[in-house]
Amino acid sequence: MKNKLNRFIGIFILALATIVLACDEDETVNIIEPEAGFILEQSSASNVLLNFGLPDNPAFTVTWSDAVTGSASYDIEMDISTDFTSPITLGSSSTNSFSISVMDLNSAINSTGTTNFDNLDVYIRALAGGSISNSVAYTVTAYPTEGITITAPSNSDSFVLSIDSVDDVVLDMQWADALPEAIGSVDYVVESALAGTDFATIVNIGSGTDIQSLELTHSDLNAVALGLGLMADTAGDVDIRIRATTTNSNNDVLERVSETVTISITPYSVSFPALYLVGDATTPGWNNNNNNTAIFRNQDVPNNYVYTGYFNAGAFKLLEVLGQWQPQWGTNDGSTLAVNPGGGSDPGTFNVSAAGYYTYDFTVVGEGGSFTVTPFDASSAPLYNTIGVIGQAIGGWGDGDEIELTQDANNPHLWYAFGVNFTNGDEFLIRPNDDWGNGVWRYTGSSELYGQANLAGGGDNFPFTGPTGSYDVWFNDLDGRYVIIPN
Secondary structure (H helix, E strand, C coil), X not given: CHHHHHHHHHXXXXXXXXXXXXXXXHHHHHCCCCCCCEEECCCCXXXXXXXXXXXXXEEEEEEEEECCCCCCXXXXXXXXXXXCCXXXXXXXXXXXXXEEEHHHHHXXXXXXXXXXXXXXXXXXXXXXXXXXXXXXXXXXXXXXCCCCEEEECCXXXXXXXXXXXXXXXXXXXXXXXXXXCCCCCEEEEEEEEECCCCCCCCEEEEEEECCCEEEEEHHHHHHHHHHCCCCCCCXXXXXXXXXXXXXXXXXXXXXXXXXXXXXXXXXXXXXXXCCEEEECCCCCECCCCXXXXXXXXECCEEEEEEEEEEECCEEEEEECCCCCCCCXXXXXXXXXXXXXXXXXXXXXXXXXXXXEEEEEEEEEECCEEEXXXXXXXXXXXXXXXXXXXXXHHHCECCHHHCEECEECCCCCCEEEEEEEEECCCCEEEEEECCCCCCCEEECCCCCCCEEECEEECCCCCEECCCCCEEEEXXXXXXXXXXXXXXX
């Protein structure tokens, strides 16, 4: 009995050992080495937002394993389709990784001609000789580098403006832009210039944020045309373009400019009012009828007003009619003009933080417009004892005929005279220090009773082209600007 039990135990142990060995053999058979390959690894960060403010930062880095080619050089390709029908070579690498900058990846995406820059799928692969790896995908938000496309108006479109249709829309500007919302809002400015001048002098037509159209009335477009110097009732060519600016959360700025469209505009005649200073930054203070200083006019641009002179620290506005508070011009945002033509709300003031000489440049467009202010260095400007108007137009060429101008109490370079009688068809000059020897201010071709004179020993006299009558004269010896206003 004992022998039988021992034999059973032995058989059991042998069987158990056989099972264990069998299991070990099966486990060994199931351990399979991976097949050698040329494999691109998918990054865990596959969503890429290209920041135009960091063009040299890496957009992404791809890595791969290569157990088959033995290559020492790899080319990296990109396509926006999975079948790589039009691959673009991004670069090469002598290692098993490759990085590309924000600017270079964005440029590659732009070169595909895509119009979709938001959540665009791009596919990457590596090449080594005749071997091609698998592809990995990234979802990229890129940004366009080309400008906006103007879809209306078209080149050579013509616009004949009418004073009888001042409030009717005459031009509906349209444009297309593919900048994705993820990059930020876009500020658009529609700019104009005389055709062929390469936008040397710009008049802004209008602006807006995240818009792609702008309506202009006859009055709006007429003011632009006259602001560029086009003559009334005469067709002139004007270049139009759109400047787009995007600022992201890091205050990085992306600026793009559209192609130029050239149109023809025939403006109508309109008269722009005289404008006068009022406010504690100016000599008359807040008195609307106190010999208020007249603003000078650009003889080449009818709706452009320029004043260079001394300002106290304080504030001022512009008035159209002495003794009346409206129409009244000012600013509500520090860069654009606002007006109360009467019956509305008065605009805010132009503010002068520190006393000194400044040049204010105002461009009036419709019931708005823009202005700039820049400091002016008057330290080397000559100081004159007297300045006068002399010539047959005011009574004769003798010293006794000269009408002396009054020097402003705060600004020694500003001069004026009221109630000067001018005769139509006669001539005059502006003379310093009651003397012919140091030159006089001479005529430079203005067809109006305002302009910018030239200080010279010889040249043309001013022709007086207005009706015979009484006028106020304002003159600025800093820049030679003058204006003669009927009273």
